[in-house]
Amino acid sequence: MASEKRIDCVILGLLSHEDLTGYEIKKRMDTALKYFWSASYGSIYPALSDLVSRGLAVKREDGESGRHRLIYTITDAGRDYLRNWLALPVLKDEIRYETLLKLFFGKEQGPGQAISHIEALEKKFRGELPYLLSAEKILKESLGDDTAHKYYLLTAEFGIKMYRACLEWCGEAKQLLAE
Amino acid sequence: MASEKRIDCVILGLLSHEDLTGYEIKKRMDTALKYFWSASYGSIYPALSDLVSRGLAVKREDGESGRHRLIYTITDAGRDYLRNWLALPVLKDEIRYETLLKLFFGKEQGPGQAISHIEALEKKFRGELPYLLSAEKILKESLGDDTAHKYYLLTAEFGIKMYRACLEWCGEAKQLLAE
């Protein structure tokens, strides 16, 4: 089996939960998946056309609103494709922190600049943590409503753990640089 | 100023510490930078040629060994370029965890498969943590030897924090799935 394209799998995954437009798919990624995944319109729209041509999804035009909306639905073949990918071992988990890269080369810039890069990261994470915490609360309260909620909660907990660990590190790193 | 290409910046950063071949640059990324950055030969070799043509690095052939080796050295212009990039704010820190993606769509696969994906991640991190801990020990002991060591230590501490937080999460996630 040829390696499954990741963009196809994310999209089918999201479509396995509900029918969506390309725009809504992007929105889901920028909110629910934000803490561990991302994708651009430049990959989403071509992938959607491709999924339809391969029979993994079907497209219909929105009749309700006057707005031009193309709504996508997963097919049985799409669900099979998704399940097959889910059963395969994970190929790659990656992290690309430009902040850490700049820090690694800190000798060329000095502690002042290094600290300001850390503070920018700290500020970003401090701002995002409350959203994750409120998502956690909501998901915990609605665990019984939908089997999927348990899995959503798991990924939210991951984000919280990572953000907290990173914020802890920011504090310690600033202290070491100030010495 | 046009946005600086990240591959150029990583390479110049590594060359700012010592002269290296393309192969050695890749090695550094796969060891020291592994916990927050990566790059492939397919980007490293063309970037090296490009850096030379732009006067940011110079190339010489190794005279010592019989082996074909092209050793690169950073120029003053290259150092300026690097410092300029270091002073710019960080554009993007990203994380792409396929494990979390598969977990998010867990409803389609069930808890058994989800647990095995988590266990694979756990195993990988447990195996890598000792290397980071020994790097931490060595760097702590040699903090006075080189200004750069403090910055290396900071990035190692980051890796340790992240790995430990992730391992903690793995344990809790497995428990929640077993319920």
Place this chain on the structure above:
DNA sequence: GTAAAATATATCAGGTTGATATATCAAAGT
């Protein structure tokens, strides 16, 4: 002596981003 592993450079198809273009609809202010 030789098999395996490490060193070393190079190329390329195909996946992905970030920017950009275009257009409509809803909400808020004046």
Place this chain on the structure above:
DNA sequence: ACTTTGATATATCAACCTGATATATTTTAC
């Protein structure tokens, strides 16, 4: 009523990067 702003919505593309592959030499281990 009018207008501006922001959200919704699709689409395209150059430039960047990965993962795979090819090639060849040197060192290490048996």
